[in-house]
Amino acid sequence: MSFSDLGLAPALVSALTDAGFSEPTPVQARAIPLALEGHDLMVSSQTGSGKTAAFMLPALHKQVQASPLRTPGVRVLVLTPTRELAQQVTDATRTYGKALNWLRTATVVGGMPYGAQLKALSRRVDVLVATPGRLLDHVQSRKVDLSEVEVLVLDEADRMLDMGFIDDIEAIVARTPQSRQTLLFSATLDGSVARMAAKMMRDPQRIEIASQKEKHVNITQSLLYADDMGHKMRLLDHLLRDVNIQQAIVFTSTKRAADDLADTLADQGFAAAALHGDMNQRQRTRTLGQMQRGQVQILVATDVAARGIDVQGISHVVNFDLPMQAEDYVHRIGRTGRAGRDGLAFTLAVHGERHKIRNIERYTDQSIPVQVVPGLEPQRAPRPGADRPRRGGPGSKPGWRPGGRGGYQSRDSGNRPEGRGRFERDPDSRPVFGDRPRGERQYGDRTQGERSYQDRAPRERAYGAGDRSDRARTDRPYAERPWGDRPRAAQGDAERRERPTQAWNERPRTGRAEGERRDAPVRRFDSRRRAA
Template structure:
């Protein structure tokens, strides 16, 4: 089937031909005829499947048939992020270049109000916006939406995840009831189904993103890492692949993106970060460099990467695992665009096996675990419980904390106690305190007192349990064979119970020293 078979305007067909689009994708074949017929649609489609054209071409087709262009905003597209809004705007301009005097405006956060006020003071045919900033202008009376005939909710699931539901409901309340609504989402259940029932009129459901059919053109690989240092070595190996054109590396935190981008730059890679704390000028400059090929590696968070459509991205790397299994699909979809093949790599610690299983369950695909010669992980998912001195490690692989960047996960989440959610795991047991730590637990020190690589600026949380002016807490010292029983006040096995002797009153016992207990002096 060709675009000519879908019933589009000749002007749109000419623009598509000029842009090199000759064959519609499956989502376009399914959605465009129904949208041209005026139906409300709820569509689930994988990222990179051509869904922008699936909703924008029917909307522009309706504008092309409408001779009166001075009525006001006719098409409103709501997106979760600035980058996705920019992408939709660029596609709209390309598809509608043969429509006489088509005017498009973009209203997003992070951009100066002056330029937006100027755009809103003129006639607008297609308005692409993020909900928060549009609501600001709407409540200030700077934009009217009473003439909208087509509403598009692009990546509606992400907008709900970001807390835009109330903004969306307020905006939709200003739209005409007689309108067409097109909703696109990764899934159509749960809150998305409720939203569709509330905002749409007998919508047709098109579920084109069957989980087992996702990303057949992307080769997915999984590498297990023992700790942060091991993970960085694996990342270095992946990024030095001779077949790499451009890569996008995902972290779970903004600071983690900055740290990793800095580290890669120091190692000679052309790398930069992209995240929500950057202003629009910085984000636009970074994306422009990426699109022009001046930037080799982009280190990004999930939200910032939504909507990035750069065909030169050959590798997608999950340095930190995503919070939601669904985000994994969006991440790897940044490669393999427009039918090209792509490579997706996931770096996980042994403690994150359950997250890998959730991703596999969501996608219906098994991610093959592989090894790199010379960089194989330890065979055991957990370290031995024995270490010099008879004291066990914490129940995690490697040191209890890793990386750098005081109080935040190193590059997001890693095997050092963080699990990619942007918050620390449970505080370690006092049993895992290294020998000779004295007045407090130092979670950043692995066995032997050495620090993880690049730990500058890291300050481990200190326990308040060991103070020189307070008695030593008793938890964790049970004398049950895991470690020696406490030397003071402990009765021999089988001895009759009796009153406890006071500290310092036992025969032959050393003088009481609260600041430095006797058992802390041992160096076994």
């Protein structure tokens, strides 16, 4: 089957032939005829299967068949989750529509200056490729008219939902006409994707060419265990010094780790560069251009690059950090082995991450074989249950692990003689404090029963000689009551007791006669200045 058999316009078929596309892929062969008939589509296909052409070719065909006398406005709107994917779709659109000299394409993504985008939107735009956040800004400022949209494409819809674009997508879709054709492409077609499709699609046709869980038969996957970060760095150095390596992508979990690892590899002599979301669009475009031209051999990236990078020369993918979601693992390793080529995917993990490996294996329905590099074997074997996440409480402290029935036991409790309970003490061991007889408890060099009243310090007999019970504290004269070691001044106390008590209004006013009013003298500003 060829592209001409699908019913595409001759101009599009000629452009595909010039670009080297001989025959359609399975997803293109099934999606293009249904899209040309005007159906809404929900498509799930494996990454790298040619889905960009599956939605862009029928959209361009509709533009070729349309009347040239029509009102200006965006006709094809493509929403993507990342800037890299938007740029990839734009490049593919220009390749497919190379013979259509009148076709105008614009890209609206975050991280780029508003001025250039406003200039592009001020002219006629036939195909608009955008990320939801930046497009909504232009829509709300009335810089984009979506009332003439004929084809709406949601590319990587599940990824856009994961990134929190659901509100932006609904606001954008509300500005498009109800008569539009909607094409949705996603890794999964269930859950939140299905609920969103039910709101904005009319009787969609469901196409599942290849699930994301399908085995990558042309990608050799390997799992390497490491003891610590130093061991992981030595394994990475061994992998990147393979003579058969062409270009590689090393995935990290954070942006800072991507920058640090790229700097480390550059210091070791590798042509390495970082790619993550904190870089502006100009930097990211320049890095991807260097990667496509072969100037960068090792690209250290976060998951933002897992979708949308289409570099044919990538032969190795290394998961330096495990992904947060199991499906991201599929998108990561899908950066290699594209267009029928073979690829290698390596995953580095510590023993405590075995539960994440099992989640990936359950999601992909296949096991990842463990590989051991001679001379870099892990020195510590995984303990049984070490991959289980620890619960909170005392069992999560270092040196302790949960025991049975709510108790906790030390790591060396495995040396307990067989048959003895967890809290049963060895009868031959030294008795603890609570097991001693009361008379044997020592206080310094004396037993507790031998400590008499005469042995106490003088300060402890502050109430006088003799037993305290013979004389109560309140029965002694006031002068005999001590305050520390010094007696109180009885004379001062007597004077305070004999002082008459007067109300506040009975006290005489000193310096004034009865009824005399004391007024403050009036001081003028100039008199104060002269006095100063």
